[in-house]
Amino acid sequence: MPTSKNDPGAVAAYLAGLPEAGRTALEDLRELIKSTVPEVQERISYGTSVIFALERDLVGFVAQRKHLSFFTMSPELATALGDKIKATHKLSGATIHFSPDNPLPIALVMRILRARLKEEAGRD
Numbered sequence: 001m002p003t004s005k006n007d008p009g010a011v012a013a014y015l016a017g018l019p020e021a022g023r024t025a026l027e028d029l030r031e032l033i034k035s036t037v038p039e040v041q042e043r044i045s046y047g048t049s050v051i052f053a054l055e056r057d058l059v060g061f062v063a064q065r066k067h068l069s070f071f072t073m074s075p076e077l078a079t080a081l082g083d084k085i086k087a088t089h090k091l092s093g094a095t096i097h098f099s100p101d102n103p104l105p106i107a108l109v110m111r112i113l114r115a116r117l118k119e120e121a122g123r124d
Helices: 008-016 020-036 075-080 082-086 106-121
Strands: 041-045 049-053 057-063 068-071 090-092 095-098
Touching: 008 020, 008 041, 008 049, 020 049, 020 057, 020 068, 020 106, 057 106, 075 082, 075 106, 082 090
Parallel strands: none
Antiparallel strands: 041 049, 049 057, 057 068, 068 095, 090 095
């Protein structure tokens, strides 16, 4: 059973409160995550971060004052993909910073999601 509380209404309310450009970018990312991992649950964590989880946290995102952040939740994965990520975006630990004007490439997000699913399956 997932440790997260599935609360898509809280996520929708959080996104609705963001400026349009950030909201649109994060709504697109949200839909990509949900279409790739249909069984994922979503919640708000610490009042600002959107976390997607299966049995454990899978990925997440947040709107910050100067940028948007995508949480890979895996320092090992972020390190392995570091050169690819850094070619177009800033990487800080396991977090990728991006903007509405420079969104994350769909192929990169899909690669991260597949890798995270594989990592989580290996923890059972």
